[in-house]
Amino acid sequence: MLDKVILIVSFMICVALFLNLWRLLIGPSVSDRILALDTLYINSIALILLYGIYSGGNLYFEAALLIAMLGFVSTSALCKYILRGDIIE
Amino acid sequence: MPFWLELIVSVFLLVGGVFLLVGSIGLARLPDIYTRLHAPTKATTLGLAGLLIASMLLFSWQNSTLSIHELLIALFLFITAPVSANMIAKTALHHRLPALERTQNQDLAAAARERLTPDAPKKKGKK
Amino acid sequence: MATPTGFKFFPMPIHSVLLFVVWLLMNNTLAAGHIFLALILSITIPWLLAGLQSAHPPIRKPWLAVRYSLMVIMDIVTANFEVALKVIGPMAKLQPGFIAVYLDISSDLGITLLASTVSLTPGTVSAEVSEDKKWLYIHALHLENEQALIDSIKQRYEKPLLEILGC
Structure with missing residues (x-):
């Protein structure tokens, strides 16, 4: 049963990733695109975790943690660049 | 693995997946940037928390020791999600992105952009 | 605001506890070696960073x-x-x-x-x-x-x- 559930949930996440990609492509403003990127990395963390659950490996946790940290830093760096024109003042 | 554990893990996985999908649907569907902020920052965070709880239960059972290091990701996301939402809202205000026409109190958005206090007679929150 | 505590070796007690817990969570273990390492890290890192601490009110309750x-x-x-x-x-x-x-x-x-x-x-x-x-x-x-x-x-x-x- 668990295998089927994992398959269904990964299908849901793939649909979510495509929706994010769509917003990233059409998003009328830069802020929309940053928001789409932000959501994209959270969804990719979910996909990696799901693969970790499926294969039973513990290494995927580290990858997910790294993506979470890098994603937050890049989101705030992009926002700061747009707000101030500089990242490190 | 006993059936009841499989059931609980499946329910958490499904709830997490549904919330992730709802967050992304909101991102694609909602009409303007300010409303779009609502769906991804919160629904996706909760969805990921659901997946993490499922993974925690499963790995705790498989390794027969308590495995709670997934809590770290959930904690990190719960701390960072409001910060990034706030920064994106700031960039949207900074770029003077138009809000939806039927948005109420649009004058407050103009005041927020300049970081002023709202007009003096409007002390609505004050007791 | 002055540092909220009088401890010399624990300039940031809350941060020390947090570092200790996070290190153990990250390694997902309770082995003696990791507890020792976490103790060393949770004492030295706040000690090095005490100068950067910004003043904030202590948690009352x-x-x-x-x-x-x-x-x-x-x-x-x-x-x-x-x-x-x-x-x-x-x-x-x-x-x-x-x-x-x-x-x-x-x-x-x-x-x-x-x-x-x-x-x-x-x-x-x-x-x-x-x-x-x-x-x-x-x-x-x-x-x-x-x-x-x-x-x-x-x-x-x-x-x-x-x-x-x-x-």
Whole structure:
């Protein structure tokens, strides 16, 4: 049963990733695109975790943690660049 | 693995997946940037928390020791999600992105952009 | 503000405990070697970083803080279902709006915590703080009764935070 559930949930996440990609492509403003990127990395963390659950490996946790940290830093760096024109003042 | 554990893990996985999908649907569907902020920052965070709880239960059972290091990701996301939402809202205000026409109190958005206090007679929150 | 504690070797006691717990969580173990390593790290890192500490009010009532975070988690879970329904439902019915909330809380830490709580609880996102730190601008997804929303934010989230931090 668990295998089927994992398959269904990964299908849901793939649909979510495509929706994010769509917003990233059409998003009328830069802020929309940053928001789409932000959501994209959270969804990719979910996909990696799901693969970790499926294969039973513990290494995927580290990858997910790294993506979470890098994603937050890049989101705030992009926002700061747009707000101030500089990242490190 | 006993059936009841499989059931609980499946329910958490499904709830997490549904919330992730709802967050992304909101991102694609909602009409303007300010409303779009609502769906991804919160629904996706909760969805990921659901997946993490499922993974925690499963790995705790498989390794027969308590495995709670997934809590770290959930904690990190719960701390960072409001910060990034706030920064994106700031960039949207900074770029003077138009809000939806039927948005109420649009004058407050103009005041927020300049970081002023709202007009003096409007002390609505004050007791 | 002076350092809140008189400990010489633990200039930041909360950070030390946090570092210790996070190190053990990251390695997902309770082995003696890792506990020893975590002890060394949680003593030396705050000692090196003590000069960078910014002043913030001490937490007055830790148990109220625990209760507050549990309440916020419950609110996040229950209210997320409502927002999910609104996102799936018809768009034409949405009545978004901005509101401004007068802040009684004055410390930076308190304002940050309140803004984060408001952002995490569905239906509201905090957008900006006025220059004098007296007003918090919030965008609401569905604004029906402005005064009721302001009152609920002040009653439910700001009052316990004021009690926890004292200012």
